[in-house]
Amino acid sequence: MPIFDTDFIVTQHRILAEKHLKLTLKADLDAAEIEAIWFNFDHEAWSSRAHRVHLAFELDVNFFRGIESAQLMIRHLRVSETH
Numbered sequence: 660m661p662i663f664d665t666d667f668i669v670t671q672h673r674i675l676a677e678k679h680l681k682l683t684l685k686a687d688l689d690a691a692e693i694e695a696i697w698f699n700f701d702h703e704a705w706s707s708r709a710h711r712v713h714l715a716f717e718l719d720v721n722f723f724r725g726i727e728s729a730q731l732m733i734r735h736l737r738v739s740e741t742h
Contacts, residue, residue, distance in 0.1 A: 662734060664715045667695075672707065680705055680733070682712075694721065697733035704736050711740035 670692060671683035680700040683692050695716065714736055721730035 660717050662715055662717060664713065666711060666713050666739065668711055669709050672709070680736075682733075684712075684714075684731070693729055693731060695731035695733050696721075697736060700733070700736070704738070706738050706741055708741040709738045710742050711738075713737045713739050 665686065667682075667684035667686060668688065669682055670685055673681050675681055678699050680697040682695040682697075684695055685692055695714065714731065715734045716731040717734065719730045719732045721728050
């Protein structure tokens with residue numbers, strides 16, 4: 660599966676089960692939001708104050724409660740700007 664990388668603005672974040680990081684992201688201020696998840700994320704790489712991140716990710720389809728949506732599967736994350 661191809662790996663992509665780019666910068667995103669973090670609009671929301673939450674930690675699931677203390678080991679997965681769920682992000683809502685935008686490519687720029689005018690872009691649509693997209694969901695991303697990092698399973699078993701590196702706690703040292705994440706800051707809850709993150710505003711911009713650079714991601715290496717795979718594209719995926721999330722199936723949740725009968726709804727399909729695009730989702731990024733994070734493989735690597737670097738916080739590039741904080742609040």
